[in-house]
Amino acid sequence: MDTSVSAYNENTHVESDQALPITISGLTKRYGSLYALNSVDLEIRSGEFLTLLGPSGSGKTTLLMAIAGFNRPDSGSIRFGDSEMILMPPHQRNVGMVFQSYALFPHMSVAQNIAFPLKLRGVKAAERLSRVNEALETVQLSGLGDRTIDQLSGGQRQRVALARAFVFRPRILLMDEPLSALDKKLRERMQIELKQLHRQLGVTTVYVTHDQREALTMSDRIAVINDGLLMQVDTPEIIYNQPVNAFVADFIGESAMLPLTHTTNGILEFGGQEIVQTPVSGTDRTWSMVIRPERLEIADKQAVPNESLIVFDGVVRESVFQGESAFVLLELSDGTELSLRAGGGTDSRAQRLQPGEQIKISMQRHDVIVIPAGQE
Amino acid sequence: MMVAKSENAVATSSAHTSGASAPGDRSGHELHAKELKQQQRREQWSLLSLALPGALIVFFVIVIPVSWLFFLSFLGSDGEPTLQHYRKMIEYKSYARTFSTTFQVSLFTTLICIAIGYPLAYFLAQLPARWAGIFMLAVLLPFWTSLLVRTYAWLVLLQRKGILNDFAMQIGLWDSPVKLVHNMTGTLIGMAHIMLPFLVLPLYSAMRKIERDLMHAASNLGASPARAFWHIYMPLSISGMVAGSLIVFILCLGFYVTPAVLGGGKVIMVSTQITAILENQFNWGAASALGVVLLIATLLLLFVAARVFKFDAALFGKG
Numbered sequence: 001m002d003t004s005v006s007a008y009n010e011n012t013h014v015e016s017d018q019a020l021p022i023t024i025s026g027l028t029k030r031y032g033s034l035y036a037l038n039s040v041d042l043e044i045r046s047g048e049f050l051t052l053l054g055p056s057g058s059g060k061t062t063l064l065m066a067i068a069g070f071n072r073p074d075s076g077s078i079r080f081g082d083s084e085m086i087l088m089p090p091h092q093r094n095v096g097m098v099f100q101s102y103a104l105f106p107h108m109s110v111a112q113n114i115a116f117p118l119k120l121r122g123v124k125a126a127e128r129l130s131r132v133n134e135a136l137e138t139v140q141l142s143g144l145g146d147r148t149i150d151q152l153s154g155g156q157r158q159r160v161a162l163a164r165a166f167v168f169r170p171r172i173l174l175m176d177e178p179l180s181a182l183d184k185k186l187r188e189r190m191q192i193e194l195k196q197l198h199r200q201l202g203v204t205t206v207y208v209t210h211d212q213r214e215a216l217t218m219s220d221r222i223a224v225i226n227d228g229l230l231m232q233v234d235t236p237e238i239i240y241n242q243p244v245n246a247f248v249a250d251f252i253g254e255s256a257m258l259p260l261t262h263t264t265n266g267i268l269e270f271g272g273q274e275i276v277q278t279p280v281s282g283t284d285r286t287w288s289m290v291i292r293p294e295r296l297e298i299a300d301k302q303a304v305p306n307e308s309l310i311v312f313d314g315v316v317r318e319s320v321f322q323g324e325s326a327f328v329l330l331e332l333s334d335g336t337e338l339s340l341r342a343g344g345g346t347d348s349r350a351q352r353l354q355p356g357e358q359i360k361i362s363m364q365r366h367d368v369i370v371i372p373a374g375q376e
Numbered sequence: 377m378m379v380a381k382s383e384n385a386v387a388t389s390s391a392h393t394s395g396a397s398a399p400g401d402r403s404g405h406e407l408h409a410k411e412l413k414q415q416q417r418r419e420q421w422s423l424l425s426l427a428l429p430g431a432l433i434v435f436f437v438i439v440i441p442v443s444w445l446f447f448l449s450f451l452g453s454d455g456e457p458t459l460q461h462y463r464k465m466i467e468y469k470s471y472a473r474t475f476s477t478t479f480q481v482s483l484f485t486t487l488i489c490i491a492i493g494y495p496l497a498y499f500l501a502q503l504p505a506r507w508a509g510i511f512m513l514a515v516l517l518p519f520w521t522s523l524l525v526r527t528y529a530w531l532v533l534l535q536r537k538g539i540l541n542d543f544a545m546q547i548g549l550w551d552s553p554v555k556l557v558h559n560m561t562g563t564l565i566g567m568a569h570i571m572l573p574f575l576v577l578p579l580y581s582a583m584r585k586i587e588r589d590l591m592h593a594a595s596n597l598g599a600s601p602a603r604a605f606w607h608i609y610m611p612l613s614i615s616g617m618v619a620g621s622l623i624v625f626i627l628c629l630g631f632y633v634t635p636a637v638l639g640g641g642k643v644i645m646v647s648t649q650i651t652a653i654l655e656n657q658f659n660w661g662a663a664s665a666l667g668v669v670l671l672i673a674t675l676l677l678l679f680v681a682a683r684v685f686k687f688d689a690a691l692f693g694k695g
Contacts, residue, residue: 070592091595091604103593107611116607117597164597 019047019204020081020171022067027076029062029228036062037073038228044206049198051207051215054225055251061176063225064208068174069093080172095172096165096203100180102157104149110136110160111145117168135163138197155186162194166201173198173205179214191217212252216240224248245371249290256338258289259373268370271312271334273305276368290369293327293341298349299362311362314338319353328353330361442671449664461665471649471666475673478645481563481635482628486575486621488568493575494617500576501583508580515576523570527637530566531557534638558640566638567628574627575620582616618685622678629674646670 022044029037036059044050052060065071067078069090078085085093104113111132118128136142139159144152152160158178165173178194179187195218198205209215215222216236224231224239224247232244243249246257260268266278268287275289305311314330317337328340340361342349353359452458465471496515500508518526533539534557541553556562586609594604632647639648646666653663 068592068596070596089595090592091598091600093596094598095596097593097596099589099593101587101589103587103589105590105593105608116594116599120598120603168598 018171018202021046022172022204023079025077027066027073029073035228040230042223042230044204047202047204048220049205049207049218051209051219051222052225053209053212053215053222055210058226059228060208060225064174064176064206067206068095068097094170095174096170097174098161098165098178100177102161104157104160106149110147113160114164114167121168131167135167139163154182158182158190171203173203175207177209194218224251243290243369243371246288249371254293254339256291258291258336260287260289273310275310276370286373287370288373290371291338293339295367296340296361296363299360301360303360303362308365309362310365311360314359314361316353316355316357316359318355445664445667448660449668451661453659461662465665465669474644474646474649477643478629481567481643481645482625484564485567485571485628486625488564489571489575489624490621493572493579497576497579497583500580515573519573523633526570527566527634530638534562557638559642562638563635563643566634567631570634571624571627574623578620579616583613586612622681626674629670
């Protein structure tokens with residue numbers, strides 16, 4: 001029950017000789033005519049926390065299961081370090097895995113569950129005991145080793161599953177939406193704990209989720225995947241601030257998409273307002289502008305566009321108080337809907353807006369994100 | 377005036393407080409407490425009444441006749457109370473042989489059913505639910521055919537000049553007809569065939585409940601398929617196996633038709649002997665005594681098995 005996430009001892013951080021890079025190339029898996037994985041190439045660095053992020057049916061779980069060895073791809077290569085794994089049966093891959101359902105053995109106690117991989121590896125009873133206790137301590141479940149699985153809460157089961165996955169010191173750890181069954185508060189706490197545990201173990205971690213917020217919170221890098229294709233692989237900051245296409249922009253964070261038009265002098269504009277220089281590559285294609293609600297501000301009535309500011313006119317459709325912030329739904333003069341998020345302080349201007357009110361909104365020119373229009 | 381008014385207010389509020397804090401006073405005044413309690417009781421009774429027809433049938437068709445048999449087993453042919461039926465069972469070796477045959481047939485049938493049924497149930501449990509349903513039909517099909525018909529069908533298949541012997545000799549498996557029926561072999565073949573569904577059904581349902589992730593987890597943690605089976609699948613399916621085996625074993629103990637037809641008079645089970653006693657001697661006392669001993673032996677066995685396998689949870693769905 002202690003809340004100290006700092007209970008993990010960060011001094012025991014192990015450098016990446018405990019971890020292995022994963023190199024995936026040309027990985028393809030078809031179900032009928034549908035591509036679950038379409039020639040995926042992905043380099044997962046030694047010791048990093050990489051999240052596979054995508055909607056359900058995107059192929060993210062298929063990819064994780066292929067790494068674990070639970071499904072058989074049609075073609076491609078999966079290497080751990082220098083060793084080819086594609087033909088290796090799962091029990092010889094030596095990767096830890098936390099299942100969405102936890103998959104704890106119901107006929108074994110907590111300690112027996114955690115000891116199972118050690119027993120299979122022929123670890124002697126005395127050492128087994130000390131390593132099980134050590135693992136229990138790491139996940140803050142000391143003293144619960146004798147419990148049966150059905151005596152545990154959801155959060156505790158999650159921790160047991162975690163302990164069982166790392167107790168045999170695998171150099172790769174896989175997690176399949178491990179927090180999806182927990183309530184919001186516990187989930188957010190476990191996100192931080194998992195991240196700290198990852199730092200402590202130093203093991204290459206591949207994490208699957210459909211929750212973009214979770215991905216942003218935990219990852220060193222995020223691989224956004226859709227329809228079996230990798231859309232973008234990068235750090236959370238870049239994924240959020242520089243999405244490469246409409247799918248990524250739409251899937252990560254809240255966003256609105258404004259269609260831009262070309263002017264004769266190589267500039268993209270919206271509603272007669274010059275927005276940005278047309279990217280060199282794209283004079284012959286259409287572009288959209290991604291607008292994040294929190295990057296918009298309510299401007300003064302007299303505000304005009306200038307070198308650093310873009311200004312829109314809009315009509316308030318709805319203004320909603322959401323606790324830590326206020327959310328305003330707007331309609332621009334051309335009918336486009338935009339949303340704006342402002343701080344929830346009691347003096348927030350956003351909270352006093354009435355539906356139908358005419359306002360000006362602004363955003364910084366350097367926050368402009370331009371992407372090719374339409375889905376890839 | 378003012379003072380009086382405020383005093384009044386204080387008095388009212390204090391009365392309120394004391395009223396709320398004294399639980400003894402409250403119970404009678406709680407809104408609809410009595411009616412709600414009555415409603416709950418009515419629901420419990422109506423639920424109980426659903427079990428009434430079943431309970432009545434059990435009472436009149438099982439409890440009373442069995443008690444009557446129990447009573448009869450202590451009566452001699454002259455109508456006097458006696459222990460002679462039980463004494464005979466100890467004195468004559470044939471009785472002991474009958475019981476030993478009965479338990480042997482039951483045990484072997486159960487073992488054969490496990491040997492055939494376990495892999496079969498495992499196969500069914502691995503199939504997608506739709507296909508499992510279709511294959512399950514094949515397992516259940518014999519249920520819809522008369523027991524007697526199936527038993528005589530085995531007779532046709534297994535006899536000296538039957539299909540099986542013909543076929544085996546044609547492909548050179550053996551040279552002269554093998555005696556497959558009118559003996560223990562035939563009895564066991566027929567019994568196992570009839571009993572198989574009783575083992576497969578509970579076993580299949582136990583296996584279906586084993587999450588696929590558990591086997592994945594075992595293999596992920598380093599268990600070869602054999603070890604994953606031994607450490608995870610086997611322990612988790614054992615409850616279904618024990619339940620199925622007990623059903624088969626107990627049904628076998630009282631089985632009559634199949635051993636009578638396929639045993640050809642050489643496999644004397646308790647039920648066969650009971651019939652013989654009734655038909656030849658019309659001795660209700662002796663027949664009842666046999667029935668009582670079989671019943672008690674079965675109950676004893678169940679009790680011991682429950683202790684050993686802790687299967688009460690498996691049988692009665694506890695936990």
